[in-house]
Amino acid sequence: MRYIKPGYYDDFVCIAGACPATCCAGWQIVIDEESLQTYGNVQGEFGRRLRNSIDWMEGCFYQYDRRCAFLNEENLCDLYRELGPKGLCATCSMYPRHVEEFEDLRELSLTLSCPEAARMILSCREKAEFITWETEEEDEFEDFDFFLFTLLSDARDVIFQILTDREKDLRIRMREVLFLAEDFQACIDREEFFAIDQVIEKYRHPTGAEIEKEGRYARRKQEFSVFRKLERLRSEWGTLLSDAWKNLYENGEEHYLELCGEFERSFGYESSVRGEWERMGEQLMVFFVYTYFCGAVYDDAVYSKMALAVFSTEWIQEFVMLVWLKKGKKLEFQDVVETAYRYAREVEHSDMNLEVLERWLEEHKT
Template structure:
């Protein structure tokens, strides 16, 4: 079994009661069968409190009216941990914020930015992220697993990460390049031409590709009405996801009112001033943006081996970072044109908590990408062919 982790994996340590939020609120925490059996055998003074905290019928921890785990005390500490020790935590609590993706012979473990401390580590990281490998003798086989498709996706992801970490290009151009690459890969996967994808990897790293994407982005920036509508729609569609915390909806509504309440000209004015402010006061935003894009691409892209949604996964990555940027602009405007790194950390982990911690929401996000194809509409319909124009 090959294990893959990001190079900042060992930097994480839980902040416990020092954390500004808690991972034990808003989510229904599932208890694995082994832990349920162990909890059923607990004796002593903690037994009654623990058994009352568990919904035995569906194997979850009960929640208070505020949707806090019944085992969470007023200092945001876990009663199970305090009374029984860390080894007694269920699998979900023991693993978080680790996120695991399983493939045949490969297990990829990332740290979820839904944790404030992980978001802080990633956003403060200056160097390009590297991924570390470790092999064990353990092996597993998966039914209906396409090794050829997976191999191509791994190569494609490596190319995308290489593009995203090319700091000689603006981050907008880098995002446009991986979108174009994913679009062209999708067309070949749909036509069962997997082995024809390899030629694309070099094509999207040529200077002709950079110039093409720069031109398409400039045209998008100049089309105010189209940009205004598409970006409004990105935030609007988030309302249709499963709501995990009521405060999230309030944040979305407030942000939309600030950014879009004064029409397209007000939208233009806010973003022109915000972009200029960011360039002057937070010049490393492009690095933070790069780290977020690499995070989303590494975490979800190869999952296309199971559902074939290559393009949707890259669209979700890019639109997620763009949504976060919109929330940042609204927060900046609300705070009388001030923004701190801690504001960005907060908005990143709040976005991640709503989108990434619901399988229903992840599925809905990808379906929305397929239905609306927002980011494809932002550019010309023609695609690269040998650096010149159309896809074949």
Template sequence: MEYIYPTYYNNFHCIADACPKTCCAGWQIEIDEDALERYRQLQIDTVDYREAAFLQDEKKRCKNLDEQGLCRLIHAHGEEILCDTCRLFPRHTEVFDGVRELSLSISCPEVARMILTNSDNVVFTTEERVEKETEAYTEEERIVYRQLRQLRDWMLPVAQNRSLSLEQRFAKILSVVQVYQEQVDFCVEEEQPFEAISIADVLTTVVKPLDISKTMIHTILAVADEWEYTEPELQEIFDATDAYLQLLSDEDFSQARKHLSEALQKQGIALPATLEQIYIYFLFAYFCGSVYDEYYFGQAQLAVAACYHIEAILLWHFGKYKSIGMEDIIRYTYLYARELEHSIPNILATEAYMDEHRMI
């Protein structure tokens, strides 16, 4: 079995009660069957056994949390009592034929800090482990995953090529994936084998320009209207952000982006490099997973849109408060990721929306 993960993966350590946004609140914590049986035998009363999930209080906090934000189950029974969700989070695994891709969810504040404060290129580790494949895959899934993997192996160094502007990098990537999507769609419509697609030819695609305008940002922000929210905070931030941007002229918008970048640069924070880290995260964590829903271009655009969604929020914050720092970037990033990543309907809605509303 091949395992792939960013080199920082094994550096994560939960900061427990020091965490500014506990992972034990705001979403339903599902319990695996083995853990559910353990809880049943111990007569744990904080479990909804019918729903196979932990009960929550009126603030949507897991009922196992004590006043200090620590887990009563761990205190009483040790860490071995945990269900898979609690034991593994924020660790995330994407499953493919003979491959496991491991990442850390940026919806965790500590992971967001690790990722966003890194100014170097992200390096990935590949290792072989003696394991048998236990899942079943179609031949089509095997072929498409190999093709997506080839594309991503090309996309990662392009995305981290800082001799190009962020817009130039994104334009190259989106142009290529758009052509790949078109070729897959053609194969489906004409009942042609996917093996007929030449990734080498796809990579020679002529690059289309990417223009980040106020109108473009307004268009991609609109996808948030289709999301379901676990808490009202991010929805209110999105509404305030869009309202703020609508007050700006095109020239004001360009100047606001420039002033935001300059304000961060004075603190030693290069905004393009920070947005690059967000992009690399979403690209690695989810692009190849589009093999299972066929929104290859939509998923590629989702990763780009995530960067500009967060930049737009930062523009609103800086315009309102006249100050900005790394802690603000970290906070808005994990709030954003919590609403997107913790909801499959939100991910699917965003993929579909971005597939229809093309940035190039």
């Protein structure tokens, strides 16, 4: 078995009670079967509390005011205090670590929805680095398309090469990888799989793309409409969307473009700190591509997965502009981190939201 992980993966340490947005609140925590059996056999007063705090029909912990029954006033876990790390269910012991499974390969990553993981990802200054190692484990996948996966993996290597080319404007890099995915998808749709190698080779040395500036207001308004189709996981997400519409789009295109221009000059692509802005965007793009792109081996949806990476990066940047505006046109690194993990909590933690976004992006291909 081969394993891959980002270079920063092993540096993650949960900051527990110091976390600004605990993972023990706001969503359902599903308990695996083995942990359910263990919890059913815990003795004493804590065992009684444990069993009374589980919805045994749903296989999850009860919540009170959207907080796990074991999350105490210090934002620490009473279950962990009582039973130690081995007492945690699989969900709690793994998060924010994530594993994507392919035949003879496991790809490890951290989840952007965790504030500390988001801080680590966005603070990386070096180009993306991945560590690979092998074990003697073996597994068998039925009907796994290894040929397509190899093509996807080769394409992703080229995509990382493009995304980390810091001689180019990040917006150009994002356009180039989107074009690559579009050409890759066209080959799949025509069932010309052996032409995909030519597509990959073509983009090893891309001739460049133009920065798309025209129609930004109309495009953002059109994209904004898809947020109304998504499942709402947190009430603050609805507040964020309302604020975005009111402050960014409601007053028309001229007002919006003036704000964009001022933001770009003060913090974004045209500012004196442009390198920092592009570096964080690059890290987001690499994260989304690493996490989702090769998953197209299961559904052939190459273009929509790349489009989702671009969409997510651009909308995190858009919401950062909103935060900048609401804070009196000031911005700190922590504001970017908070915006990123709040976006990820709404999108990445709902399979329905991911499916709706991918389908919408495929239907509205530009």
